[in-house]
Amino acid sequence: xxxxxxxxxxxxxxxxxxxxxxxxxxxxxxxxxxxxxxxxxxxxxxxxxxxxxxxxxxxxxxxxxxxxxxxxxxxxxxxxxxxxxxxxxxxxxxxxxxxxxxxxxxxxxxxxxxxxxxxxxxxxxxxxxxxxxxxxxxxxxxxxxxxxxxxxxxxxxxxxxxxxxxxxxxxxxxxxxxxxxxxxxxxxxxxxxxxxxxxxxxxxxxxxxxxxxxxxxxxxxxxxxxxxxxxxxxxxxxxxxxxxxxxxxxxxxxxxxxxxxxxxxxxxxxxxxxxxxxxxxxxxxxxxxxxxxxxxxxxxxxxxxxxxxxxxxxxxxxxxxxxxxxxxxxxxxxxxxxxxxxxxxxxxxxxxxxxxxxxxxxxxxxxxxxxxxxxxxxxxxxxxxxxxxxxxxxxxxxxxxxxxxxxxxxxxxxxxxxxxxxxxxxxxxxxxxxxxxxxxxxxxxxxxxxxxxxxxxxxxxxxxxxxxxxxxxxxxxxxxxxxxxxxxxxxxxxxxxxxxxxxxxxxxxxxxxxxxxxxxxxxxxxxxxxxxxxxxxxxxxxxxxxxxxxxxxxxxxxxxxxxxxxxxxxxxxxxxxxxxxxxxxxxxxxxxxxxxxxxxxxxxxxxxxxxxxxxxxxxxxxxxxxxxxxxxxxxxxxxxxxx
RNA sequence: GCCCGUAUAGCGAAAUGGUAUCGCGCCAGUUUCGUAAACUGGAGAUUGAGGGUUCAAUUCCCUCUACGGGCUCCA
Numbered sequence: 001x002x003x004x005x006x007x008x009x010x011x012x013x014x015x016x017x018x019x020x021x022x023x024x025x026x027x028x029x030x031x032x033x034x035x036x037x038x039x040x041x042x043x044x045x046x047x048x049x050x051x052x053x054x055x056x057x058x059x060x061x062x063x064x065x066x067x068x069x070x071x072x073x074x075x076x077x078x079x080x081x082x083x084x085x086x087x088x089x090x091x092x093x094x095x096x097x098x099x100x101x102x103x104x105x106x107x108x109x110x111x112x113x114x115x116x117x118x119x120x121x122x123x124x125x126x127x128x129x130x131x132x133x134x135x136x137x138x139x140x141x142x143x144x145x146x147x148x149x150x151x152x153x154x155x156x157x158x159x160x161x162x163x164x165x166x167x168x169x170x171x172x173x174x175x176x177x178x179x180x181x182x183x184x185x186x187x188x189x190x191x192x193x194x195x196x197x198x199x200x201x202x203x204x205x206x207x208x209x210x211x212x213x214x215x216x217x218x219x220x221x222x223x224x225x226x227x228x229x230x231x232x233x234x235x236x237x238x239x240x241x242x243x244x245x246x247x248x249x250x251x252x253x254x255x256x257x258x259x260x261x262x263x264x265x266x267x268x269x270x271x272x273x274x275x276x277x278x279x280x281x282x283x284x285x286x287x288x289x290x291x292x293x294x295x296x297x298x299x300x301x302x303x304x305x306x307x308x309x310x311x312x313x314x315x316x317x318x319x320x321x322x323x324x325x326x327x328x329x330x331x332x333x334x335x336x337x338x339x340x341x342x343x344x345x346x347x348x349x350x351x352x353x354x355x356x357x358x359x360x361x362x363x364x365x366x367x368x369x370x371x372x373x374x375x376x377x378x379x380x381x382x383x384x385x386x387x388x389x390x391x392x393x394x395x396x397x398x399x400x401x402x403x404x405x406x407x408x409x410x411x412x413x414x415x416x417x418x419x420x421x422x423x424x425x426x427x428x429x430x431x432x433x434x435x436x437x438x439x440x441x442x443x444x445x446x447x448x449x450x451x452x453x454x455x456x457x458x459x460x461x462x463x464x465x466x467x468x469x470x471x472x473x474x475x476x477x478x479x480x481x482x483x484x485x486x487x488x489x490x491x492x493x494x495x496x497x498x499x500x501x502x503x504x505x506x507x508x509x510x511x512x513x514x515x516x517x518x519x520x521x522x523x524x525x526x527x528x529x530x531x532x533x534x535x536x537x538x539x540x541x542x543x544x545x546x547x548x549x550x551x552x553x554x555x556x557x558x559x560x561x562x563x564x565x566x567x568x569x570x571x572x573x574x575x576x577x578x579x580x581x582x583x584x585x586x587x588x589x590x591x592x593x594x595x596x597x598x599x600x601x602x603x604x605x606x607x608x609x610x611x612x613x614x615x616x617x618x619x620x621x622x623x624x625x626x627x628x629x630x631x632x633x634x635x636x637x638x639x640x641x642x643x
Numbered sequence: 644g645c646c647c648g649u650a651u652a653g654c655g656a657a658a659u660g661g662u663a664u665c666g667c668g669c670c671a672g673u674u675u676c677g678u679a680a681a682c683u684g685g686a687g688a689u690u691g692a693g694g695g696u697u698c699a700a701u702u703c704c705c706u707c708u709a710c711g712g713g714c715u716c717c718a
Contacts, residue, residue, distance in 0.1 A: 105713095113647070202713030203646025210715045214646055217713070245711095249654085258691075258709050314718055334718055368644050368716060377717075467718060486717080518718090555675040582675080590679040604677060616678055624677095 074099035077222040083178035084125035103221030133191030134176040195229035244533035263379030270546035291358040296338035335361035358386035384522035399451035423465035469495035549576035554604030561608040
């Protein structure tokens with residue numbers, strides 16, 4: 001067994017056996033330091049003992065490159081940044097400054113608005129302070145003392161945090177002339193922080209509440225070496241390449257126009273082709289699963305939304321009503337009430353349940369201007385919507401069917417990065433957001449949990465994310481900047497059916513109220529296409545590609561044969577285009593490649609004579625001299641099977 | 644909605660208190676090509692909209708609109 005020598009923040013050396021457990025390490029460190037859950041250094045590399053404490057996993061030495069070290073390192077960097085800001089802008093007050101998934105931020109209350117130039121100044125100051133290599137010291141004191149301490153400094157944000165804590169003892173961290181309230185842990189000295197980049201400034205409300213003062217949030221990231229920082233910045237740039245707005249523009253999928261208005265996308269021919277193909281595909285899948293497609297208007301009377309209970313919750317985010325003949329009409333923000341009306345018209349008996357109504361329904365929501373994001377968040381969009389009317393006993397089965405459909409369809413279209421989230425209410429924190437009684441909500445949540453467990457895929461549970469009328473299972477993903485977004489949702493509605501008077505006759509000849517499952521496999525077509533663009537870089541499977549084949553005659557001489565090949569494919573329903581422009585073959589291949597066309601068909605002398613085609617795929621594979629009929633039947637097969 | 648920032652030809656960028664440069668694309672001519680950019684020439688801009696300061700504004704200031712990064716929100 002080899003021994004590892006660690007240097008603790010207080011300067012003492014510690015020797016542990018490689019592979020020894022955390023408990024053994026703690027014994028050596030001593031309780032006082034163990035409580036502090038400190039990081040240590042090994043040959044100058046950062047080692048974090050803290051996150052291993054809880055799990056009692058095998059004690060392993062890891063550098064910052066492993067996940068365990070990051071949080072501490074970034075958190076310490078945020079302290080260093082606060083120190084630099086304090087030096088440059090005396091009198092500033094600090095909110096909170098945690099490590100986040102990528103980097104850190106600190107919320108700062110400062111009368112001056114920070115500019116990008118200020119960030120550079122702060123960065124420089126940070127480097128200077130890091131070089132001075134101040135030890136980072138932990139100070140423990142009674143909560144009352146700490147309140148007095150921060151009160152004297154007019155640090156009212158810290159006082160506010162402290163006065164809400166339950167603990168008797170609290171800890172402060174000191175480095176140079178900077179002291180902050182913090183549970184730690186931290187790196188042992190400021191010199192550990194080497195490469196820092198402050199990324200951006202934004203506003204953020206104190207304690208995340210729009211009623212409170214808005215502070216300035218500065219985001220940044222740091223690494224133990226410049227090389228790692230450079231690599232990270234490069235990665236960020238690469239991610240920008242995947243931005244759906246960028247790909248959507250390059251591939252001519254959608255655009256926005258100032259005169260049309262914010263959040264109202266215009267679908268270009270390629271985009272409409274994609275949209276339409278997806279919609280047709282979904283309709284086929286849903287009809288196979290027993291859904292009935294309907295068509296309903298995008299506008300209806302305000303009365304409808306009063307009855308459903310949406311008005312008190314969402315009036316502000318609905319487009320203002322249009323008054324006609326003394327009646328207020330709203331652009332619809334959702335399709336549910338229309339579908340409920342159809343249910344009432346068609347369903348009387350429990351024997352008809354589950355009854356499934358589907359529609360590619362256009363809805364309009366007056367979302368806050370600052371929340372718009374390409375086609376991920378728009379004001380007008382088309383939901384891949386359906387409502388299933390079931391008895392409480394049928395809920396779990398039906399939800400399982402829906403989730404299975406989700407997974408199958410995502411597989412087909414090539415969407416891979418997603419996970420399930422069971423979204424529950426928070427009756428303690430925000431009871432006003434949810435209607436109905438707790439027991440009923442719990443019963444509903446149990447049904448959803450049962451269904452999610454039956455699927456066998458991991459899911460997480462989150463409080464305070466439910467709809468006002470019931471719990472739901474959301475399908476979550478991340479956009480290119482790492483921000484979590486909801487792709488799709490399966491919602492259990494335990495309130496509205498009763499409110500709007502939905503009923504059927506049960507097996508005992510008694511009136512009964514159905515439960516409604518609101519589900520949208522693709523969520524909205526707009527958002528879904530955005531995620532597809534980001535996750536596939538626009539390289540859609542052939543059946544989805546707006547242009548499936550580009551025919552490229554080698555030169556003018558073979559144009560005629562090229563046209564024949566092209567027409568033959570169009571006749572067979574293949575979305576083929578002919579590019580016989582006066583350009584070199586290389587040039588036209590490059591163009592087709594940039595357009596992400598799955599197949600290029602090259603025809604020259606050999607092909608024209610033998611009635612064959614030469615194929616180049618998007619991935620660069622070549623196959624020469626394939627009979628035209630074979631290529632057509634192969635591609636049709638591929639499209640049919642959606643491989 | 645709030646905080647910060649951005650807006651120059653179809654697209655991506657450059658420059659300047661004295662009306663704008665480059666690349667791609669577009670058009671014309673030459674070239675007729677075997678798997679990711681042939682060559683030459685040309686046209687194209689009331690510098691997002693409105694107002695103000697100034698002899699003079701694309702540049703400085705204000706308002707609006709749209710876009711970007713966050714916060715809040717997301718039925």
